Amino acid sequence: MTLGCATAAEPSDVDPFQMGRWQIITEGPVGSGDGLYLLDFYRDGRVTIELQNSDRNVIDEKHWRLEGDQLHILSKKSDQIHEFETGIATFIDADTMNIVVEGKPVNITKNNALASWTHLILFFIGSILVYELSRKSKVVMITLFAVAPIVLLPYWMGVGIDAWFKWAKLYSPIVHGWFFILMATTQMFRKKWVRFTIAALFIINILEAVGQDFSIGHLPNILNGFAGIFCVLAVTRWAGIDPDDSPERDVLWPGMTLIFILVYDVWNITFVYNSFPDLTSIQIAVLSAATLPAIFIKKGTWMQARIFTLSIFMMYGFSFKTFVEVHTVPTYRTDGSLLAVSAFSFAVNLLYLLYYWRWKYLHKSPKYIEVGQNPVAY
Incomplete structure (x- = not known):
């Protein structure tokens, strides 16, 4: 050229x-x-x-x-x-x-649009299938979170990914997953600090992205950075995190509300839309692969599903970097759309936080919306 x-x-x-x-x-x-x-x-x-x-x-x-x-x-x-x-x-x-x-x-x-859309759909379906398989098989779960990250590390170091943020996003959900394994396979679920650590790692994961947004410093990033902070401030009822009595020993967060999950998804999609335009479409698939099973397959499992599907995506992206990049599905993006999406994320996360604070500090809970007022939000 x-x-x-x-x-x-x-x-x-x-x-x-x-x-x-x-x-x-x-x-x-x-x-x-x-x-x-x-x-x-x-x-x-x-x-x-x-x-x-x-x-x-x-x-x-x-x-x-x-x-x-x-x-x-x-x-x-x-x-x-x-x-x-x-x-x-x-x-x-x-x-x-x-x-x-x-x-x-x-x-x-x-860029082959048909191949890219096919890849996106198959990845979405595959993520749900791998998540469900790891739920039902502790061997698959341990292989995914304990064996693969060690065996594949030398290869990942040579694929040409240098950004600290992507490495943090790779290993933070993997470490997070270790605590889910401990809760599901040992008696450590009885320890309060294990529950706290699961909630804390979730918050750290959000704050990593908030730091990225503020370091970029444009108005859409700043708005969404504050949306992430609102999201953190609305995290509640972490002491209720516990494995259930099912054969899968799913780790549930019963107090996590559906509205919180949805406003979190809005914040997360907006973050990727602002900073990683090549990953926006596939990130929507990643979030959907966690949210939909938690709504329609087994309620209360969203945090578990989110950590598993995020880990699946990050390991897949590091292992097949070029393949994922070639099959990018672009999204519409202008300065105006960035500002509009970020303002929406800011607004819905602030609104949820205000409802949450209204219940927590004024003891006035909305009639039809769960904001944490019940130990079991579903």
Whole structure:
């Protein structure tokens, strides 16, 4: 890709390589999120490039041409996107090119919408199946949380993921899962500190994301950062965490309300939407894979399901990084949509917190909404 004065490609210059949408995913510096570039190539020599990251949402129309196994994009000085530093993209195969973007070599990959949506749906179904299997088999549970994270660590260290936040998100739910194993397989559920640790790790998981939001510092991130704090302040009845008497020994949090789960989901989706545009769609699938079973399969198990499905996703993403990136399902994203979604997250989490405080401190509970007033919220 050559950056400089633009001249449109003549029809004879346009080789019929795979037109349509290609994409680039970049990992931002410490304290920021990912960048997603969506490149739509047209046969008349135009290419529309959309950049989505935590700093900017911009669209440029440029021109392109092929020279042998290299693809050149021609930019104008007035363009907003100038991150293609080397100016040359080299074909690796029919679906992959390589270029230096933001100082790092990255791949440009063909985006197949049908394959990406199929992957998303199958991942959602697979997450629920693996979670249900781990519920019913302690061997699978121990393999997932104790064996796999140790055996796969050398491989994960070589896949090119440097962001501290992603590593924290990988291992914090794994450690969290150890306590679920202890509660389900030993007498440690009798210890109050084990219950407290499960609640504390959940709160730490939220605060990791809040710290990321505040470190980015844009208004949508700040609004959603406060939404995360509201979410933390509304955590209640952790002393009721206990394994049940079923054969699965599910760890229940009976006092966790459905409305809390839903506003938490809103906050979490908004966080990913703001900072990791390449992961928004699959994060919705991850959250749904925890929320739906906790509503329709077994009530009270949401925290257990959330930790299991998050661990499944993070280990899957580290183990098959390129495959997951290639099958990104992009979402609509503008500065206005970021602000609107973040304002909604702020509002619903604040509203829930106010209802919760109204019950806790004024002893006035809403008639039709559970906010923690009952030891069992379902």
